[in-house]
Amino acid sequence: MTDDTGRSLRKDAARNRERLLAAARELFAQRGLDVTLNDIAHHAGVGVGTAYRRFANKEEVIDALFEEGLRQVAAVADEALADTDAWNGLVSYLERSMELQFGDRGLNEIMNNPALGDERVSDARTRIAPLIEKLVARAKEQGLVRADLDQTDIVFAQVGLSAIMDRSRAVEPDLYRRYLTLFLDGIRADRPEVTPLPTPALTAEQTHTAMTAGRRR
Amino acid sequence: MTDDTGRSLRKDAARNRERLLAAARELFAQRGLDVTLNDIAHHAGVGVGTAYRRFANKEEVIDALFEEGLRQVAAVADEALADTDAWNGLVSYLERSMELQFGDRGLNEIMNNPALGDERVSDARTRIAPLIEKLVARAKEQGLVRADLDQTDIVFAQVGLSAIMDRSRAVEPDLYRRYLTLFLDGIRADRPEVTPLPTPALTAEQTHTAMTAGRRR
DNA sequence: ACTAAGCGGATATTGTCAATCCGTTTCTTG
DNA sequence: CAAGAAACGGATTGACAATATCCGCTTAGT
Structure with a gap:
């Protein structure tokens, strides 16, 4: 060593x-x-x-670990591209990368809260963005997602979903899956039937708890 | 005075x-x-x-102003209920309440970042939640939204959308509308055609800028 | 057994905010 | 218009949190 x-x-x-x-x-x-x-x-x-x-300093520790997380996400994207079904690929990328971020608040924060990451985020983008682009392009070619979907939409979906995840973590960790499904139903090219939602909605009380359980500051 | x-x-x-x-x-x-x-x-x-x-102290100032914002949101919900078309009502509530939160970061934070609000959030919930419930119930009765939609889903949609709004504010303030539309397409009971998206996606560079323009800390 | 490397954690440093205090200025009203 | 009460400004104090250093003691390794 x-x-x-x-x-x-x-x-x-x-x-x-x-x-x-x-x-x-x-x-x-x-x-x-x-x-x-x-x-x-x-x-x-x-x-x-x-x-x-x-x-x-702390930065150095973060750097030492960030590479790990980044590799994991990239690996997930690669696997998703390996799936010949473009829709499944896209879904699996979203599901699995959200799972990673879910399991690791630190990764989540690096990915989402710049200021801390800056060049680290640049890294992530240059490595992962092209993969996402392919994922989306394929799905569009095959007519599986709406034509006006853009690669950047995937990133912003993740932004929104992580916010939900952060909020509901304590009450019902899996809740974000529900909204991921809604998003997916929103980007499908056509949707004869709705996809069953994987997680029940929170009750009004649970929602209240989630909204009141502060963290930061 | x-x-x-x-x-x-x-x-x-x-x-x-x-x-x-x-x-x-x-x-x-x-x-x-x-x-x-x-x-x-x-x-x-x-x-x-x-x-x-x-x-x-600062709390007292916030209190003095919070009531204002809360009233505005409640008013928007009331107006939305006045619309006899339940779908339009729901859409208009989401659009307009997001606009309010968009125009006012403080309101946004009170609504979304508890820890600061706690009892204020309680206030909001008790006043606004029932209105949302009605809005959703009506739309479900009329078969306009998917049967498994819940009132709390609206709240979490707002959580996700405000995160997106916060991120894109500097680059393209209206971007959140794009994702609101995707969400709406996700919760419709049936969707023969996709709804045109109101705002173009960010380019890869713009996205990068948005993700890198830190605020906090 | 000797010494360079490593160790722990008390402490100095820095930065951020909230909140107070007091000498000066401005209202008010008789 | 005079005088005192009320209000003003803003430098300053205090609390706290987080980073980073320093130095007397311990340990690995030859």
Whole structure:
């Protein structure tokens, strides 16, 4: 194991580096990107000083982990393109990439809340956008989605869906699937029958809870 | 003009109180709820001290203005119910309430970002939820929307759409209408033809800009 | 067994806001 | 129009949160 400068690390140092990354992965996924490097250190069972000797700052930790998430999303898009049925491909990309973002608040935030990501987001776009473009183009050629659908619509759908996901996470984690289905019914070229919704709507009380359970700030 | 305790205010004090409210209205609408009471004071052309003499804290200013926004949304819902065509009513409620939220980031945040609102949100729910319920019930009875649509779906649609609105505001303010239309096409009971989309999709570059133009933090 | 590398965590630093205080100015009314 | 009450402005204080550093102690490795 080597550090950023390439020199090899002492055994305990290497172990701690891994522990820190594991803790960061877990905390980012669970609580989002604004956990403190101190939090991460303690969760990893090491002191803050150690964290700061391994990583110059939080950014560096995020960078180290972001690549992972990005690869996962790209992989999902690739698999989706491998499906010869363009509609299934599109649906599966949306479902699975939303699942990834769902399981990982940190990834979700990097993807959606720029300011934190900027060049990271650029990365994501240049790697993933072309795949989405193909996914959409195929589906359009085959006449499966409405002709006026654009590749960028997929991105904004994800923006909207993650907002819903964030809101309902605590009450009914799967709720976003319901709205994904509605979206899909909205972009199909023709829709003789409605697609059954995978998740029941929240009750009025549950909705109220979801809207009242604040997080941020 | 009287202050909170009912005693009458000196003329300049009354004037400043109005100025402060106007400035708050404007800044909340423009920049959201986390503007500082100092910001508001300066924008109103008065000192911070003055602001704090008129209002105990920011909460109080928000309260004074929230009622306004809430009334507007309720009015829109009422008008929507007055339309005998249940579909038009539903569409018009969504369009117009989104317009209100669009024009007013502060309202948007109160409606969507609890933590700040809590009991205010409760207020909103108890006043507006029943109206939405009727709107949806009518449309279902008339067989205009899919049978599995629920009143709470309207709320979550608004959550998703405001996220999109927030993201695209700087690049193409009207973009959310595009996704509203897709949503509407998704909830119609049957949809022989697709509804033309009111706003062109963003280009890839515009999308990138929108995703990269951070605000928060 | 010696030393460079690593460790922990108290502490300094920085930034952001809310809120107060007080010397000065402006109303009001007798 | 004089005088005191009311209001004003804005520098300043205080609270807090998060980042990052420093340094005396511990440990790996030869």
